[in-house]
Amino acid sequence: MLSTLRFVLFTVLSVGLLFTAVYVTILNTYKPVVKAYINGDFIGYFSDEQQFDEIYNDLVTEKKNIDENVKVYLESEPTFEACYIRDSLLKQQNVYTNLRAEIKTEYTVYDLLVNGEQEMTFTAEDQAEDYVEKLKAEVSDIDTNIRLQKVSELENITSTDRADTILADIVDRNKPVEIPAAPVQTYQPSYPTTVYTGPVIPAVSGRMVWPSSVYGGVNCEYGEYFGHSGIDLTAHYGTPVYAFMDGTVVFSGWDPYGLGYCVKIDHGNGLVTFYGHNSSLLVSAGQYVSAGQQIALSGSTGNSSGPHLHFETRVNGVSVNPRIYLNQL
Numbered sequence: 001m002l003s004t005l006r007f008v009l010f011t012v013l014s015v016g017l018l019f020t021a022v023y024v025t026i027l028n029t030y031k032p033v034v035k036a037y038i039n040g041d042f043i044g045y046f047s048d049e050q051q052f053d054e055i056y057n058d059l060v061t062e063k064k065n066i067d068e069n070v071k072v073y074l075e076s077e078p079t080f081e082a083c084y085i086r087d088s089l090l091k092q093q094n095v096y097t098n099l100r101a102e103i104k105t106e107y108t109v110y111d112l113l114v115n116g117e118q119e120m121t122f123t124a125e126d127q128a129e130d131y132v133e134k135l136k137a138e139v140s141d142i143d144t145n146i147r148l149q150k151v152s153e154l155e156n157i158t159s160t161d162r163a164d165t166i167l168a169d170i171v172d173r174n175k176p177v178e179i180p181a182a183p184v185q186t187y188q189p190s191y192p193t194t195v196y197t198g199p200v201i202p203a204v205s206g207r208m209v210w211p212s213s214v215y216g217g218v219n220c221e222y223g224e225y226f227g228h229s230g231i232d233l234t235a236h237y238g239t240p241v242y243a244f245m246d247g248t249v250v251f252s253g254w255d256p257y258g259l260g261y262c263v264k265i266d267h268g269n270g271l272v273t274f275y276g277h278n279s280s281l282l283v284s285a286g287q288y289v290s291a292g293q294q295i296a297l298s299g300s301t302g303n304s305s306g307p308h309l310h311f312e313t314r315v316n317g318v319s320v321n322p323r324i325y326l327n328q329l
């Protein structure tokens with residue numbers, strides 16, 4: 001009786017131990033987990049829903065690192081199902097890959113349109129505005145427009161380097177067409193001028209100065225066309241005109257014969273010099289000036305199609321080639 005009881009007790013204990021051992025083994029090998037699905041697609045096993053959230057948040061961060069303004073979302077809420085799986089299975093999963101495939105993104109991009117053509121695409125509105133400013137600074141007459149778009153993938157985003165190249169191209173294309181320099185000197189004196197042919201050129205003494213601030217430049221020679229009674233010296237608009245030699249201003253005003261604002265200086269010995277087409281006059285009749293003194297600012301007044309200085313030398317009222325004097329400089 002006693003031995004029977006001992007046997008039963010022993011058996012119960014053994015069976016108990018056996019079950020415990022099996023149970024512990026199962027617990028160690030199989031884990032309680034959740035299976036996650038999105039839209040019916042199996043994503044993987046997670047220890048709990050919180051772990052799913054953590055991985056999801058990792059992936060959101062991954063996208064935000066590319067563009068902080070991206071909208072990241074799942075098309076539908078995940079569903080979870082509790083179950084047990086082998087430990088080893090947990091390690092073989094590709095939850096990142098599977099979940100990444102389910103993640104939807106919406107990026108906001110800013111297209112920069114120039115005269116209706118899409119030229120650049122940025123993820124930051126600031127950057128697009130920056131390039132609009134740069135373009136407007138370089139090209140006055142340009143139509144720019146920033147177009148906001150929502151896209152699911154970031155494609156064809158313009159790098160700064162590329163944007164700079166495009167900018168330079170647009171500026172190039174929109175450069176104002178260079179107008180060929182207008183033919184300078186169309187002065188046709190309407191009053192009779194006699195080209196001096198006599199042998200006697202009065203000797204002049206004293207310092208001589210090239211009358212235009214552009215030293216040595218000549219646009220049109222004396223007599224280069226019929227009736228050209230002076231020489232056209234290169235000059236820019238508003239640059240100084242100098243007295244050729246010491247002398248007395250005999251005229252400073254509007255020349256009715258085509259020389260515009262004109263100065264005439266008497267240097268004595270019958271030599272008078274004319275300075276035509278000025279934009280403004282700095283001396284007045286009766287004033288004594290010395291060689292090199294600023295007497296006017298060059299321009300294109302009177303019968304002239306571009307800024308230059310018409311310089312004329314007259315001996316006893318007859319025009320002579322100013323080269324006779326200028327070539328001494």
Ligand SMILES: [Zn+2]
Pocket residue numbers: 185187228230231232309310311
């Ligand atoms: Zn001239």
